[in-house]
Amino acid sequence: MTRLGRRGFLTATAGFGAALLTGCATDAPPTVRLAAGEVGGFYDAFTALLADAAAATGTLHIEPVTTMGSLENLEMLTRGEVDAALTLADAVHSAPGRLVALGRVYENYLQLAVRVDGPIGAVADLRGTRISLGAPGSGATLTGERLLRAADLNPGSDVTLTHLALRDAVTAIADGNADALLWAGGVPTGILDVPHTLRLIDMGALVRPMRDRFGYLYDRVVIPADAYPGAPAVPTIGVANLLVTTDTLAPALADVLTELLITRADRLVPAVAAGTQFLDVRSLIGTDGVPLHPGAARVYRRYHG
Template sequence: MIERRKFLALTVFGIAAGAAGCGRDADRVRLASGEVGGFYHAFAQLLAAVAAEAGTVRIEPVPTAGSQENLAMLASGEVNAALALADSVRDEREPMLALGRVYENYLQLAVQKDGPIQQVTDLRGARVNLGAAGSGAAVTGERLLWAAGLNPDVDVDISHRPLRDAVAGVESGELDALLWAGGVPTGVLDVPQQLRLVELGDLAAPMRERFGHLYDLVVIPADAYEGGRAVHTVGVANLLLAAPSMSDAAAGAIVNLLVSRADRLVPAEAAGTQFLDTRQLIGTDSVPLHPGAAAVYRRRHG
């Protein structure tokens, strides 16, 4: 009888412990972010930190190459949340939900400070890095070239290196230009000491006409890079996405953090537009909101 009681007690304890463990796993969110030194990675780290303080959800940032890799990881189940540029999401076929529209990414075409490239059309025949393989810049960059009248497959020698490698390539002259989609300032870009940003503002309208309304005319402020000048460029919103399998509780907890801790979620790279208020967060274009996220937005804003 004693042995039977011990067995039953251990069985009940095991079931309870297993249930608690499952609960903890259900509240764990693996968030595909981006390259170390970039906006996505910085934002994911801040979100994880405020989540740890709040104790309502556990967020584990996963460094990646960027939007395209993030979407692939989300589709495969390797992660259950991801950051991605809105135009990369538009091309995605896999089912996904949104937690919110969080920030504007700025396209930054960087060249040598005293180099000859003054506009995108000068890239004909040039060696250009269009973001790391798996990044959103790889998609957006090709669209930028098409909008400027260049064929990415014919007119430009394209590579896909990580940001730090690309910066080293431009500074050494191995590359003529690099395109980066991120917040401003991006510390790895040594502007204006070594690098110069090329004006891209004239291509915002052609990109909208050809590829849709996701592209905005934005301005990188003169004080974004110390000693730099104001530069007109193209902005693309980025979305915080969730797998349909994410629990309502986890989705709601993250949205509560986006709204209530907005002032704690502004990376140094976010001198540009941020969308961390309820009215802007819900603007996720064609991606439906996660039910847990929608419930929180309704409670907060009606």
């Protein structure tokens, strides 16, 4: 993949930033408010890295906005409270209005965690238990209910649902106030103490039922052995994570953000995820049916025709 050096990138994008600042009395770069996610999760880590990469170029200021996750991010985006958002692909397809993508930035892994010494060995064993399906406003609330239905479990009757922030869900399991939690994110997630106090459940067999009932957005992926040190490989379900916006985002800003994704790709994967996540043009343009912002499409064509 062709890469621009710092000077080339600044030359290519300086005009965009300057145009956006016409009539302003300051030389500060334009600001993009980006809805991220829970502190300690991959959305949070990725947004911080993207903000650092933007600051290094001097052409853009990215303001991370802490949220509970995908659904809250999309609500904020559609209300105009942020300029761009990170979200699970299935949440985008369930959102009202027309959204456009800047790129597919990585794969989220659904992680169903239970007490390491508990009796739950499969999703079917959740019948009669208490599970946290993500924080309120997280994409796991949508995907988790779909997962239960794919396993022939009725959310709310067969399984008692709560919606807790990840840290609170981990505490609830430790205190005996919950039996399981579902988390959608990258691996490893540091707060999930696998394999010492928590164990991940194999969900590979549910990929086909998920696709049959809810569409093609769900992939079979494997959490590699030792992704959590000492833990075995665990098949699970993957969902693309997209960086999305609306078609009202200025093409110049879409251009600069997409340039960052391409030219700074090697700096945008959290170090703990090396080997399980990557960014390149082949993955960036695979936005699972969400159309690209025209500004982003022009950048990808500029690199690859």
